[in-house]
Amino acid sequence: MSTPDRLIESTRELLWERGYVGTSPKAILEHAGAGQGSMYHHFRGKPDLALAAIRRTAEEMRAGAEAVLGSPGSPYERIEAYLRRERDVLRGCPIGRLTMDPDVIASDELRAPVDETLDWLRGRLAAIVEEGKEQGQFAARLDSTEIAATILATVQGGYVLARASGSPAAFDTGVRGLLALLAPAR
Amino acid sequence: MSTPDRLIESTRELLWERGYVGTSPKAILEHAGAGQGSMYHHFRGKPDLALAAIRRTAEEMRAGAEAVLGSPGSPYERIEAYLRRERDVLRGCPIGRLTMDPDVIASDELRAPVDETLDWLRGRLAAIVEEGKEQGQFAARLDSTEIAATILATVQGGYVLARASGSPAAFDTGVRGLLALLAPAR
DNA sequence: GTCTATAATTAGATAGAC
DNA sequence: GTCTATCTAATTATAGAC
Numbered sequence: 001m002s003t004p005d006r007l008i009e010s011t012r013e014l015l016w017e018r019g020y021v022g023t024s025p026k027a028i029l030e031h032a033g034a035g036q037g038s039m040y041h042h043f044r045g046k047p048d049l050a051l052a053a054i055r056r057t058a059e060e061m062r063a064g065a066e067a068v069l070g071s072p073g074s075p076y077e078r079i080e081a082y083l084r085r086e087r088d089v090l091r092g093c094p095i096g097r098l099t100m101d102p103d104v105i106a107s108d109e110l111r112a113p114v115d116e117t118l119d120w121l122r123g124r125l126a127a128i129v130e131e132g133k134e135q136g137q138f139a140a141r142l143d144s145t146e147i148a149a150t151i152l153a154t155v156q157g158g159y160v161l162a163r164a165s166g167s168p169a170a171f172d173t174g175v176r177g178l179l180a181l182l183a184p185a186r
Numbered sequence: 187m188s189t190p191d192r193l194i195e196s197t198r199e200l201l202w203e204r205g206y207v208g209t210s211p212k213a214i215l216e217h218a219g220a221g222q223g224s225m226y227h228h229f230r231g232k233p234d235l236a237l238a239a240i241r242r243t244a245e246e247m248r249a250g251a252e253a254v255l256g257s258p259g260s261p262y263e264r265i266e267a268y269l270r271r272e273r274d275v276l277r278g279c280p281i282g283r284l285t286m287d288p289d290v291i292a293s294d295e296l297r298a299p300v301d302e303t304l305d306w307l308r309g310r311l312a313a314i315v316e317e318g319k320e321q322g323q324f325a326a327r328l329d330s331t332e333i334a335a336t337i338l339a340t341v342q343g344g345y346v347l348a349r350a351s352g353s354p355a356a357f358d359t360g361v362r363g364l365l366a367l368l369a370p371a372r
Numbered sequence: 373g374t375c376t377a378t379a380a381t382t383a384g385a386t387a388g389a390c
Numbered sequence: 391g392t393c394t395a396t397c398t399a400a401t402t403a404t405a406g407a408c
Binding site: 210 | 382385386
């Protein structure tokens with residue numbers, strides 16, 4: 001792996017683990033096994049490197065979500081698969097957690113990939129809910145955009161509950177509640 | 187206000203704004219208008235002061251939630267009032283945001299009040315959902331504990347979506363979706 | 373391209389005067 | 391109780407040798 005790649009991968013790891021504010025250039029360099037000079041040669045500084053890392057994480061998350069949401073199955077089944085998908089629950093969402101980082105939120109550049117990723121996910125979920133409405137799997141009175149936001153919020157909030165309690169169970173409990181509320185009448 | 191009180195209040199503000207990792211003793215002292223000596227006289231250090239601040243915030247949040255959840259009205263109405271309650275959405279949840287703080291999660295002492303607060307809220311919501319089931323307002327097939335987790339997760343995740351997009355609208359959209367799913371059949 | 377040296381600033385805390 | 395040194399390490403970056 002090239003040095004820039006190693007730097008980006010190390011930054012991704014540390015951003016996920018400690019967030020932007022909690023990640024120092026020094027920690028990145030040590031993790032990547034590179035010297036100061038390498039980093040400042042390839043990137044303008046911490047924000048520039050973080051931006052590259054966040055963009056890569058965003059792309060990866062999008063691809064991973066699409067793999068589940070775009071697979072065969074009924075709308076309910078695809079949403080269920082997304083919700084029940086195996087996750088590193090206690091590590092939190094590598095994109096969502098960035099919204100609690102003051103320096104990320106303060107920077108339009110750093111916030112943009114976060115916003116775009118969650119927005120894309122919401123739209124993708126909304127389209128599936130809409131499909132489910134057309135097929136009569138979901139009640140016609142439901143607003144697809146609203147339900148999509150609820151699904152995404154349950155996932156993001158599930159991470160919060162899990163990390164607070166120190167156990168992934170809280171995430172799963174919230175997901176089961178949502179699936180029960182969404183379940184097509186039998 | 188006494189000096190310890192000013193220190194705690196300043197810490198509360200900064201923890202909410204920038205989290206634990208992003209808050210330095212120096213920033214707290216400047217905000218409180220106190221010198222180094224005062225802080226280390228009344229508290230053992232940053233973690234000790236943060237613990238006092240988090241405990242106070244936790245108590246306040248519990249009292250505020252109880253004021254809404256314990257008011258008169260049907261179970262659905264009380265949950266709706268809680269969800270639609272006026273919030274400083276873009277500032278995020280002063281308790282929930284701490285779960286994304288690596289140093290808070292790494293410390294059982296700092297994590298405890300966070301966990302206890304969210305756990306109390308979940309229990310409180312579960313009792314109301316249970317009440318709603320008994321009254322036939324919620325479907326008997328629903329699990330009160332699961333639904334309570336879903337409600338809490340939607341709120342916590344709503345903050346994430348709102349902060350990502352820079353607008354409180356995303357929070358409200360998720361809440362409306364949840365209320366639609368919870369709405370008693372008419 | 374990568375490394376080491378250097379540097380200004382802040383983080384977090386201690387010591388001791390008042 | 392509060393204030394002002396003082397201190398060690400970390401943060402973020404620049405300079406310049408190789």
